[in-house]
Amino acid sequence: MPLEFHQIDAFTQRAFSGNPAVVYRLDTWLADSLMQQIAAEHNQAETAFVVRDGARWHIRWFTPAAEVPLCGHATLASAHALFEIYREPGERLDFICQSGALSVTREQGRLVLDFPTARLTDAPVTAELERILGQRVVAVQQGAELMAVLESEQAVRACLPDLVALAQLPGLGVIVTAPGEAHDFVSRYFAPGIGINEDPVTGSTHCALIPYWAARLGKSELLAYQCSARGGELHCRLAGERVKIAGHAVLVSSGTLFI
Structure with missing residues (x-):
């Protein structure tokens, strides 16, 4: 067929x-x-x-x-x-x-x-998560994915996680994010547990990223960049309980x- x-x-x-x-x-x-x-x-x-x-x-x-x-x-x-x-x-x-x-x-x-939208809840920063990501973690939120907020865009770009250990963490995968230099925020997404070591550009993770950064930055219109090797730009808007x-x-x- x-x-x-x-x-x-x-x-x-x-x-x-x-x-x-x-x-x-x-x-x-x-x-x-x-x-x-x-x-x-x-x-x-x-x-x-x-x-x-x-x-x-x-x-x-x-x-x-x-x-x-x-x-x-x-x-x-x-x-x-x-x-x-x-x-x-x-x-x-x-x-x-x-x-x-x-x-x-x-x-x-x-x-x-x-x-x-995907609303996350606060979770503790652990030494184990910092060890797995190889970066200092500023804040953590938990939902379907684990989201780790890092200090800077440079830290997000430099992140080289231990994928074997990361696959054992709860949730579908791990988002790392930080304020952007030319964008409102940047991110990367690692999900080895479901067969994706790193996803190049992930729309679904922005269901959580957009509400988080909209609240933190005090704005509903956001320009995002997923800084994987392939990279991709996303024009984002928070609209109540929906994201565009x-x-x-x-x-x-x-x-x-x-x-």
């Missing part, structure tokens, strides 16, 4: 930067085990599968090792594929996923994700999988 796929770089206007995702538009769902095998075969941070349900789309995301409940960059990539490749009409796409209702709109040349995360996407390749 042939299946068409598209690989799209999200949160960038240039190929080979931002965060790559593979997108499949299916007529009906494949078996969960098969979708996991396909994601492992592509070996990208995320492979997204979308199936139409009336006026909406059901969306699921798989890393090479596991299904995840929410993914920003692969949703952006999926919207780009639906709008630009499959020529879906209108300016808005509505999605349903494990985390509830999501939408993506086209605004001023960008795709804008509408995601729920805007960026661009670029088609890199298309092909057919035979199963």
Whole structure:
């Protein structure tokens, strides 16, 4: 059975930067085990599968090792594929996923994700976490991910964590973040426990980062940069209990999988 796929770089206007995702538009769902095998075969941070349900789309995301409940960059990539490749009409796409209702709109040349906020709670700074990250930690917050606030952008860029030890920490992964030099804040995201040593640009972590930095900086409009090796810029806005995360996407390749 042939299946068409598209690989799209999200949160960038240039190929080979931002965060790559593979997108499949299916007529009906494949078996969960098969979708996991396909994601492992592509070996990208995320492979997204979308199936139409009336006026909406059901969306699921798989890393090479596991299904995840929410993914920003692969949703952006999926919207780009639906709008630009499959020529879906209108300016808005509505999605349903494990985390509830999501939408993506086209605004001023960008795709804008509408995601729920993720509120974190204060957690203690431990010597073990500082040892794992190899950096001084200013503050820690805990939710689905562990978020460590570092002293500076330079510290975030210099972070070389012990990935084996980091994978044993609670949560899906660890966000490191700090005030930015040319941006309001910067971040990186490590999730070896779900098959992603470092994610290039992560929309879903900004569900927690945006409320945190909006409160700390006293502003609702924020410009963020994820300073991985590939890097990516995110235009962010806090809107009550929702976050708006805007960026661009670029088609890199298309092909057919035979199963």
